Amino acid sequence: MANKKISQLTAKGTALAATDLVEISESDGAGGYVTKSVTGANVQSGLQATLVSATNIKTINSNTILGSGDLVIAGGQKVPAVSNTIGTTITGLTNAISDSFLLPANTFSSNCQFDLQWYPSRIAGTGTATQGLVYINSTNSLTGATLFATGANLTSTGVTNITCRRTVALRSNVGTLISTTSQAASDFSSNLPTENLPFDNTSGIYFLFVMNNVGGATLQSRNVGYKLVGYNL
Amino acid sequence: MSNIKTSEGKITFNKIDYVLQNFTNDSGESVSYALVSDSQVHIGTDKGIILFDLSCTINKETFTDINLFTAALY
Numbered sequence: 001m002a003n004k005k006i007s008q009l010t011a012k013g014t015a016l017a018a019t020d021l022v023e024i025s026e027s028d029g030a031g032g033y034v035t036k037s038v039t040g041a042n043v044q045s046g047l048q049a050t051l052v053s054a055t056n057i058k059t060i061n062s063n064t065i066l067g068s069g070d071l072v073i074a075g076g077q078k079v080p081a082v083s084n085t086i087g088t089t090i091t092g093l094t095n096a097i098s099d100s101f102l103l104p105a106n107t108f109s110s111n112c113q114f115d116l117q118w119y120p121s122r123i124a125g126t127g128t129a130t131q132g133l134v135y136i137n138s139t140n141s142l143t144g145a146t147l148f149a150t151g152a153n154l155t156s157t158g159v160t161n162i163t164c165r166r167t168v169a170l171r172s173n174v175g176t177l178i179s180t181t182s183q184a185a186s187d188f189s190s191n192l193p194t195e196n197l198p199f200d201n202t203s204g205i206y207f208l209f210v211m212n213n214v215g216g217a218t219l220q221s222r223n224v225g226y227k228l229v230g231y232n233l
Numbered sequence: 234m235s236n237i238k239t240s241e242g243k244i245t246f247n248k249i250d251y252v253l254q255n256f257t258n259d260s261g262e263s264v265s266y267a268l269v270s271d272s273q274v275h276i277g278t279d280k281g282i283i284l285f286d287l288s289c290t291i292n293k294e295t296f297t298d299i300n301l302f303t304a305a306l307y
Contacts, residue, residue: 095270095284135284143235143289144246147275147282150259198280214270 016040078114079229080107081207087223090211092125095133098223099209100140108201110173114230118209121161121224122154127216129153132164132223135208136199145208146197154221161224168199175199236290239306244278246289251278253307266303274303 016022018041025033051057053064065071080103087099098120108114120132131153135145149166169176175197199205209223238245243252255263256277267275273286285306287296296302 093270095273138247142273142284143286145284146280147284196279196281212269 016043018044077229077231078107079227080104081226081228083227084225087209087211089123089220089222090213091220092127092213092217093219095142095210095212095214097140097142097208098132098211098221099226101207101226101228102140103201103205103207103228105202105204108170108230109232110170110201111233112170112230113233114168114170114228116149116166116168116207116226116228118149118151118164118226119161119224120151120154120164120209120211120221121159122156122219122221123159124220125213125216125218126157127213127219129155129215130219130221131212132162132221133210133212134164134166135210137206137208138203140206140208142208142210148197148207168197170199173198173200173202234288234290234295236293237285237306239292244276244306246283246285249280251276251280251283253277254279256282265307268299268303270299272299274299276303276306 012020018039020040021037022040022043024036024038026036028034049056051066053059053066057065059065060071063071081101083099083101085099088097090096090098116134118132118134120130122130132151133147134149134151135142136148137145149164151164152162154160154162207226207228209226211221211223213219213221235247243250245251253265254277255265256275258264258267265277269275269284273284275282276285285302287299287302289302290296291302291305294305296305
């Protein structure tokens with residue numbers, strides 16, 4: 001090996017074996033080096049083993065995740081919006097936005113199902129009722145917004161809050177708002193069914209959580225959270 | 234200020250046409266509109282119930298009374 005360049009040595013031509021020896025220069029910590037050998041096993045011990053699907057790397061629904069490219073998870077649950085934020089307090093004789101979120105464009109496909117839950121809360125004042133409503137719009141504004149759901153009336157004085165829920169089935173960007181009439185569960189909001197709700201998520205859609213206090217000048221209320229969960233079909 | 238353009242049984246807002254039609258209110262009655270507050274009204278259309286308010290003009294005319302505003306839509 002003396003007086004030979006590395007490129008002039010005979011090529012091994014196969015993978016490093018555990019018993020092979022490799023010459024190294026080990027730092028002596030003082031600026032110098034000491035020539036030593038390490039085995040192929042020494043070198044391999046510092047490396048991650050070759051990934052073998054279902055052996056040392058898990059699968060998703062029995063499908064391998066090895067390889068290049070994008071792995072599309074069809075039909076998976078999406079939770080594009082969840083919040084426990086205390087919304088703006090709305091006071092008396094008005095119907096105004098307490099909270100809102102933007103559903104970004106293409107979050108859902110043109111065929112999907114989703115459930116919206118929201119939590120309106122009456123916090124003070126006197127009057128017949130306050131109500132939490134949801135509108136959708138292309139801007140964060142009530143003007144020209146489409147009524148999406150109406151919550152049950154909150155009639156008790158003091159702090160009163162409820163869970164409201166609305167299920168929507170979209171076919172080709174047109175939604176069916178599922179009726180909530182005659183439901184036994186108390187957390188369903190009042191009825192506003194339609195099979196002709198435009199809902200084209202190729203553009204962003206604002207969900208506006210609105211408190212209606214027109215039942216009393218001293219009424220105060222606000223939305224205190226929401227959750228949107230859906231599936232593309 | 235956004236303008237609502239009216240025509241026979243139809244309104245146009247933000248370049249979208251809405252055909253006016255009745256909807257069922259919370260009391261189970263079929264109505265064409267429902268006042269929401271002193272400045273807001275729900276209008277029944279083929280694209281759902283739309284909220285309009287006095288910030289809008291109707292055929293470029295400004296309104297300060299929600300009843301007159303609503304009447305001008307029909």
